[in-house]
Every structure is written in C-alpha cells, then in structure tokens.
Amino acid sequence: MSIPFELPAEDRALSPYTGYTRAHVEAVADGLLGAAWRWATPEGALLDLPGRPSGSGVRSDGLEGYARTFLAAGFRVAGADGKDPHGWLERYARGLTAGTRTPGQDDAESWPLILDHHVQGQPMVESASVALGLMLTRPWLWDRLDEDVQDRAETWLRGAITHTPAPNNWYLFPFMVASFLESVGRGDSATARSMERALDLMETWYRGDGWYADGDGRAFDHYNGWALHLYPMLHAHLAGDQALAERFGPRLREHLEGFSLMFGGDGAPLHYGRSLSYRFAASAAVGIGAVTGRTPLSPGASRRLISGNLRYFLDRGALTPDGLLSLGWHGPHDATLQHYSGPASPYWASKGFVALLAGDDHPLWTATEEPAPSEGPDRVVALPAPGLLVQSTRDDGIVRLHNHGSDHVRPHEGEFAEQADAHYGRQAYSTHTGPTSLTNVADNHLSVEVGGVTSVRRRIHPLGAGHGDGWGWAASWHRPVFVSGPPMVPGLRVESVTVARGHHELRVHRVVGAPHGARLTLTGWATDALRSELVGVHGWSERDTVRAPQGTAFEPWVTVPRLSAQAEGTAVFVALASLSAEERATPLAEAVAEVACADGGVTVRWADGHETVVRFEPLSVQGADGSS
Template sequence: MTVSPGAFFGLPPEDRTSSPYTGYTRAHWEAAADGMLAAAWKWATPGGARLDLPGPPSHSGVRSDGLEGYARTFLAAGFRIAGAGGKDPNGLLGRYADGLDAGTRTPGRDDAESWPLILDHDVQGQPMVESASVALGLRLTRPWLWDRLTPDVRDRAEHWLRGALRHVPAGNNWYLFPYTVAGFLESVGRGDAETALARERALELLEHWYRGDGWYADGDGRAFDHYNGWALHLYPLLDAHLSGDARESERHGARLREHLESFSLMFGGDGAPLYFGRSLTYRFAASAGVGLGAVTGHTPLAPGASRRVVSGSLRYFLERGAAGGNGLLSIGWHGPHAATLQTYSGPASPYWASKAFVSLLAPAEHPLWSSPEEAAPSEGPDRVLSVPAAGFLVQSTRADGVVRLHNHGSDHVRPDEGESAADEDPHYARLAYSTVTGPTSAANTADNHLSVTVGGARSARRRIHPLGSGHGEGWGWAASWHLPVFPAGPSTVPGLRVESVIVARGSHELRVHRVLGAPDGARAELTGWATDPGGTVRSRLWGLHGWEGPEDVRAPQGTAFAPWVTVPRLAADVSGTVVLAALASLTADPGATQEADPEAVEVVDRVAVAGDAVEVRWAEDGVRTRITFGGAAVTVDHGPPGTAA
C-alpha cells in the first residue's frame, strides 16, 4: 500500500520530464529534509539540546535517545544547508547552536538539557555514535554556525567531543566516529597528537577490514551489510572530500567505485534496498554511498542512474508509511515493525536515514540533478553477479524488478565467539534475502534455511564458511558450508556438517545441499521464500532429488512486508552423507498469474546424482549445470549441451 507523503513534507509536483522514473527532483529532496526536521523539532527540549521523540526507549535510556534526536537531525540539516550554500529558510542553525550551548554546559548532569558523557562503548557508548553526527554537522555548517559561536561554547563543545577520542569504541565501524570527530577538530584548527592518533588508528583498522571487491567487513569477522555504504565508505571519503585531500579522495574513492559496481544492483525496480543485515530502520540511508559517489565523482554509474537509485529509495519509503501520522520516521521498515529493530534502536534511531541527504551536497547544476534519470542497474537485462569477497550472489530480474541476495559469506559472528545458536540473527543467518520479502521472526519457521533435526531439536546456521562463487552470462553460483548448531540440547553433533550451493538463472534458483555425518533418525528440512499467499509476490519450492513432497508452513508473526506469511518447505530423512537438490523461485511479475506458475519439470528436465556430483539439464535451452563437492571446495560447470560431463 502506498501513501502520499505530501501532507507532511509539502513535496512539489512530480517532474516526469527530468525524472521519468521517480518524478523526484532536488526540490523534492529539500522538501523532504525540511519536513522531516520540522516534525522532529516539535519534540525539542526548551533549550534545544535534545529531541525527545515519542516511543519506547533504547537500552541506552531516554537522555541518550534525546541526544540522538539532536545529532541525527543535525546531520540532515547540515547536508541541507551546506548544499544550499548556507541558506537556512527555516532558521535551523540558530536552534542547533542553542542546543549545542545547552547540551555542553553541564555534560553528564541528569537534567532536561545536559548531554550524556561519552564513555567506553560497553559503559555508555551510544553518545560516541552521536558525537560523529554532531561533529559532521558542525563541519558542514562551519561558516554559518561554528564560526559565530562564542569562544566559551566552542571550547565546551570541543571538550565534550574529545570524549570520543579518549574512550574505547566497539570493535567495528565505531572507530570511524572518533575519526570523524578528529577530522572536524583538525578542520577548525584544534588538531593535536590526540586527533592524529584517532585518525591513524581508524585508518589502520579500515585497511585490516578491507576484503576486496569494494567491500569491508564490519569488524574482524565476516559481517557484510549496509554498513559498508552508510559508514565504512561514507566517513573516510566524505572527510577527504570536505578537506580537499585529493590523495585520500582517490584512495577511498576507488574503493567506493568498486563497491558500487555490485552494491548499486542491490536496489529493486521499486526503489527498495535489500532487506538484509542490521539497523534496517535507517531505511533510505542505504543510498548514501550511491549519493556520495555521485557527489565526489567516484562512481561507475551515470548521473541519471545515480539519481534514479537515490530518489527511488527515498520515494519507496515515504510512500509506504515510513513517516507516520505525526510526520516522524517510525522505528521499523515500511511502518513500525518491532522485528526490524535491535536493542540499541530508540525513537530517534531512524534519523540515521539523514545520511541519504549527502546527495544535496551536489548543487542544482550538478549532473546528479541536471541530467535526466536513467534506469537503475536492476532495471536492465536479467543479471546474476557474484561478489567473492563477501560471499554474495546477486540475482535481479527485469520483469518484476526483484533483486535477490544469496548469502554464502556474511554471518555477523565475531572471531572470538564459539559455535552457538544462542544469538542466531535472522537478518544474517538465512540463505537468501530480497527487496520484496523479509526473514521470518526467530519464533516462527525460518525461511530460506536448511536445517537438520536431531532428537527433536532443529539446527540453526550461524558461522558461514565460503566455498567459492562465480558468474557468467545470465547465470552465477555461490557455495558455503556451516556447522549446524542447536538452540536446545547439545550445541553441536559430532561430524555433522552442511554444504550448500546456489545456482541462479533468471528467476530460478537451483539449491543443492550435501549433508555429511547425519546420525540415524535425523531429518533435513529446506524452506523457501516467505510470502503472503494472497499477495502479488509468489514463492515456489520443488524437490528435484531426495526430498519428499512440499508443504506450506505458516509464519503468523509475518515479516516486514506482510503481517502474515507462509513458507514452502521440503523434508527428508537423512543418515550419513546425503545429497539433496531442489528448485526455488521468487517472482512479483505482474504479467504472470498463480495458475501460470510452471512445474519443476518445465524448468529442469533432468537431474542426475552420482556420488558427490549433481548434474541438471535446464529445459528451456538444454544447458547443463554440474556441481561437484570436494571437501574444501566446490566446482560448478555450466554450459551448452555436452560441455558438462
């Protein structure tokens, strides 16, 4: 269901001449920023130091949440005003200046205005996150705000910000918060050995976390998600851009350019980013990397394609109720959705969406805004793209604009964590994600999951070990293995292991699994995509080899896309080593009907399993795919008849 955001944000009429895909122009972006800020500022404290937005508090408490409201909206105001050359039609700068004065007067005091102190991440860490937004807002608006403050307020602000340099961040993108604070202090002539050390340490870790293909891990493990665009690329490249450092801009920009080669494909034809990873309530912040690439020139996309992606994402959420009846961004996806959230999410958390407004740093005459919109990457021919560094396989179909991400490499498990299902995260643990479906809740049947049931306990997938990936014209594959772990009973079963392979073509997915070391009496289950049976998005799952007949399982807690869904499921008894093959599909093609869905035999007309090898022949063109399991690696051969053994 779509709604009109014009009532809250006063959006101008659509311009389908320059923006044939979205109707949005730069004026729409300015109006959206103004509307967001006006709605949020209605909840400011008398001194303006905190924006205490309504809603349940985060685990950091209401004082930290109020600072979050100030800091994250300041980021949107910074991009809005800097992009307009200092023009401030709504008088925001005076409010943020007053709030800075009030918040830093007696930091740590429990009153209506004082900001919390910045301490270690495991003590009172959230203010460190917000310090980066405060610093960046001050840097963006320096000529019109910082330079006009009294010396006393500037000194107090510096003292509060330096708390980020003197305390321990979380072991991930958090190191870029003191980096950003230090960058601001150096930009106003307040740099020293302490700021230099904070920046050096962040860049050292950033280099350690770089995995290739333009992708960073968010810490020492294998967490790959939207934090790449809205943090790990954003902060260092924006810092270099604002300082005019050509060398650092080129270094960070080259990585962003490579990142966007794959990431820009991860937005559906309706503008939706992939529903995958944590902090999804930041919504259209997912487009920040695309906008920054256009602003800095470090992008593989044409300006019109960049605008199509960023404006499509903004419009997608505004039209689907992201801003509720009071004009505030809700904590959820379309509207409020508790399962989308982490414990650190509070009422103001969604305003990290402000990062999308980095696009406004491009002035009106910039090609981002002056060039006509062009098709997004997902609106071109059907594509399958492998991202080996992250273990991803991205699959897009033009007919319905759906993008699917097959996850064989991102698990959000720290290196020091053992194998345990206690902290299984549905936003990382599933085999696949898309732009039109979300994972089911942990309390319901897991979608897109291969589990093994032993003694009545069903396994989970946590630590993911990539086994390879690749792609060719119109097809691609990815593989991984995992050690099944059990939330109830013994955490693992000796010798039990699951190897998984996906081969994607068009809207279809060949899913092959090898279960090794299954004890007698074990049972394997494979689920497909979770969809509303009465909706336009449809999911199918067929058994090709080894599986029993399919069934639909209910997930009454629903997903971020539907309040009630069903999940197709296959099952099989397994013992020892067993190879299983299935065919899955997800489609939202408006030209198709439920009755017209093909049977498996119409897609795959031959399946042969011999030992550790599986060969299928695709019915449409006779192309053969052969998958061979080999312990530490998987090989996939794909080609015309006769090219596969």
C-alpha cells in the same frame, strides 16, 4: 500513502521514473526536521521523540534525536551554500550551547558524557554526527559561536577520542570527530592517532570487490555504504584530502558496481542485515559516489536510485501522521529492530541526504533520470570477497541476495545458538520479502533436526562464487548449531551451493555426518503477496506449506513452502526455488529436465538445454559455456 508535509509538484520530464527532483529531497529534509523539532527541549539540546526508549536510556535517545537530525540539516544547508530559510542552524547552535554547558548532569538539557562502548557507548555514535554537522556548516554555525562554547564542545567531543569504541565501524566515529577538530585548528597528536588507527583498521577489514567487513569478522551489510565507505570519503571530500580520495575512491567505485544492483525496480533496498530502520540511508554510498565522482553510475542512474529509494519509503507509510520516521520498515515493525533502536534511531536515514552536497547545477540533478541497474536485463552478479550472489529480474523488479559469506559472529565468539540471527543466518534475502520472526518458521533455511531439536546457521564459511553469461553461483558450508541439548553433533556439517538463472534458484545441499534419525527441512521465500515456489528434484521426499502468522516487514501474515526428508551419513539434496510477482505458465519443476547424482557431484540439465555441474571434492561449479 499521504505524506504529512508539502512536496513540490512532480517533474516527469526530468524524472520520468520517480518524478522527484532536488527540490523534493530538500522538502523531505525540511519536513522531517520540522516534525522532529516539535519534540525538542526548551533550549533545543535534546529531541525527545515519542516512543519506547532504547537500551541506552532516554537522555542518550534525546541526544540521538539532536545529532541525527543535525546531520540532515547539515547536508541541507551546506548543499544550499549556506541558505537556511527555515533557520535550522540557529536551533542547532542553541542546542549545542545548552547541551555542552554541564555534560553528564541530570537536567533538562545536558548531554550525556561519552564513555567506553561497553559502559555508555551510544553518545560516541552521536558525536560523529555532531562533528560532521559542525564540519558541514562551519562558516554559518561554528565560526559564529562564542569561544567558550567552542571550547566546551571540543571537550565533549574529545570523549570519543579518549574512550574505546566497539570493535567495528565505531572506530570511524572518533575518526570523524578528529577530522572536524583538525579542520578548525584544534588537532593534536591524539586526533592524529585516532585518524591513523581508524584508517589502519579499515585496511585490515577490506576484503575486496569494494566490500569491507564490519570489524574483524565477516559481517557484510548496509554498514558498508552508510558508514565504512561514507565517512572516509566525506572526510576526503570536505578536507580536500586528495591522497585519501585516491586510496578509498576506487574501492567505492568498485563497491557501487555490485551494490547498485541491490535496489529493486520499485526503489526498495535489500531487506538484509541489521539497523534496517535507517531506510533510505541505504542510498548514501550512491550519493557520496555521485558527489565525489567516484562512481560507475551515470548521474541519471544515480538519481534514480537515490530518489527511488527515498520515495519507496515515503509512499509506504514510513512516516507517522505527525511526520516522524517510525521504528520499522514500511511502518512500525518490532522484528526489524535491535536493542539499541530508540525513537530517534531511524534518523540515521539522514545520511541519504548526502546527495544534497551536489548543488543545483550538478549533473546528478540536471540529467534526465535513467533506469536503475535492476531495471535492465536480468542479471546475476557474484561477489566472491563477501560471498554474496545477487540476482535481479527485470519483469518484476525483484532483487534477491543469496548469502554464502556474511554472518554476524565475531572472531572471538564460539558458535552457539541461544538465539538465531534472522538478519544474517538465512540463505537468501530480497527487496520484496523479509525474514520471518524468530518465533515462526525460518524462511530460506536448511535445518537439521536431531532428537526433535532443529539447527540454526551461525558462522558461515565461504567456498567461492562466480558467474558466467546469464548465471552465477555461490557456495559455503556451516556447522549446524542447536538451541538445546548438545550445541553440535560431532562431524556434522552442511555444504550449500546456490546457482541462479533468471527467476530460478538451484539449491544444492550436501549433508555430511548426519546421525541416525536425523531429519532435514528446507524452506523457501516467505510471502503471500508474491509467488513463492519450492520443488524438490533430488533427495527430498515431502513437500508442504507452513504458516508464519507473525508475518514479515512486508506482510502481516505469510506462508512458507517447505521440503523435508530423512538423512543419515552423507547425502545430497537438490531443490529448485523461485520468487516472482506473476503467475508463470510453466511449472517450476519443468524448468529442469534431468538431475543426475554420481561420483560426489550433481549434473542438472535445464529444460532450455543449459547444463550445470556441481562437484564437492573439491568444490567446483560449471555451466555449459565452461565458465565457473
């Protein structure tokens, strides 16, 4: 699709995969800023972008427009060593002056006050972007402000330190505010406590394999890259905090070992988790890794991911004809959004511009582009700490994520199903498909139907994950939860194992305690543009295809393959699934030569001679090579 602002000519010699260079990234930042500033208030304190308001209201949305675009301007100007050919910083200085003049007032320019997250929390989120923008541009903006404006700005920012964040990555917002205040000589015991508190929490949230939980639960998603790794490493980089860099840098490197595989061959990030309208912020961890040197990736591979991720969305209609980022994925898509999503929310995509902190002569921009990890040989990588299994196939560039450990249920919450969570509850996600809407049939989902009511998957209990040569597995269990009638059936649980090999996904489920009359359904990938197959190889009795007319973020209308069977007591069900871009000569069912279920386990002999053995008591998964 056409882009509503001018970009430089492609450079296919330096960037054979995307054609994009550093100049393209700068031009996109400038184009987005120019489009957004057309909607500024007279003095520039609020950018009131068009669209339906978020749950926080239009004034908070206007601050969001200012703060999140300031982040893009900060990376743009700081990366150019202060060069500001479009005069962005003059506008942000004027807006800061106006917004902090009488905070909390109902006039054309005043910023809302920062209060507790459950009262009026969104301004706390935006305070981090304001603070980071000021920190990035200090010599050219902050240092030139009148002292009374600096004092007013500090007073407003300190609201983030004196109020309570949400119990997750929000603690990094006062952390960044404190980081900025200390950097300009305005630190004190309160800023020190705020930073120490956030860093202490980060230790409790770290689970291993380079992954943090987003709070005290088990939410593992894109917030790892664009918040939990990004903010501490940015602070360490900008403040010259070598001790913190040594503490958090190895975790970022380890995170990128697995996360770098989570971009498709077309540049798409995994469509998984919340806040997906932030789009190319997904490459923020790759960018900060390259800027700080805390990355396992070569400069050419890093740029391939950053540029590919950016171009993916620009080429697929993420911008409106006016040059604004729409609320959605490719284009507008309501099902992708959360209640906190407002017209300016997508501009957290500005975090993708962190790569601009690497200057013109940095290897990130001078090295020749290299293939992304998903463009290499087929791979299966297990991440036991978050309970994730990543599967990529080179010929179609599709990356699949099998979720056996990440949910969005906080520790204090009981398991209830007033509404399912399509962003976490499904068993698989990909770079080329999205979950179906909550009003349509759920894709990649095992459901137990009791009394005509179907179950959802809420809290996920990981059982393990591992990989061998060319294959991998992950397992979990959950209690089926019902949306009406009794929320649970006593003793009912589902144990699930996914084994990935090439394009194939072996899905093994053991249902325990199914009451008389229970019925099971298992669905596959939701798509009409790609080839989605689901074949029952043990226990399943019926097979059909279901329509999902509300579509996904990728397609306006999709179908979903489905298996079904009756169940009672304890029983094992085995299916084979696949998602691919091409018609395959060999039917999916022929990929498995034999399935034997005995002694509480399943032995699968594949057509190529490989053998997979799944046992449930205790759980173990083994391949023919003995790996598990």
